Amino acid sequence: MNNLPPTRAADAAAIEASLELAAERGGDLAPLVYARLFARQPEMRALFWRDANGAIKGEMLAKVFEAILDFIGPRSYAHNLIETEVVTHEGYDVPRTVFATFFGVVAEVVGESCGAGWTPAMAAAWRRMLSDLDHFVAQRGRVMA
């Protein structure tokens, strides 16, 4: 977390700690994440018709966690990836609004999986990250510095 302003570095540390704790306590978060996503956006379930064994969903979530770690840290590619995936996923009939829902669901599942280990600092860091992510999901064709 070198070269990050102190607030961002603190948020990054809190988010990383939450992800570690959630993985430790909750194991594979994929079933929880997708169950909640489909409860909230039922029309998304059918779009995974090719994913009989859950491999695509698992792979996608793994990419999302990697992207989150880059987004809160060096941000070497994640902001571009997210903007690109929003467009790519239009080809799968995924509306861009569902990206915000999806990231929100990931945050909730991580929070709940942390249980008593979930701190106000983690909650605040995730809130800030979600609002930061919104800019990349919502804007098309924005030129990033």
Ligand code: HEM
């Ligand atoms: C930043 C967020 C996201 C990233 C990085 C991402 C990444 C990916 C990747 C890499 C794949 C291909 C996986 C594979 O074939 O092994 C994929 C497939 C897919 N994603 Fe996402 N995804 C994101 C968000 C979403 C959201 C919010 C939805 C909404 C439900 C979604 C729906 C799908 C669907 C339906 C497929 C399967 C397409 C197929 O049949 O091959 N993705 N995603």
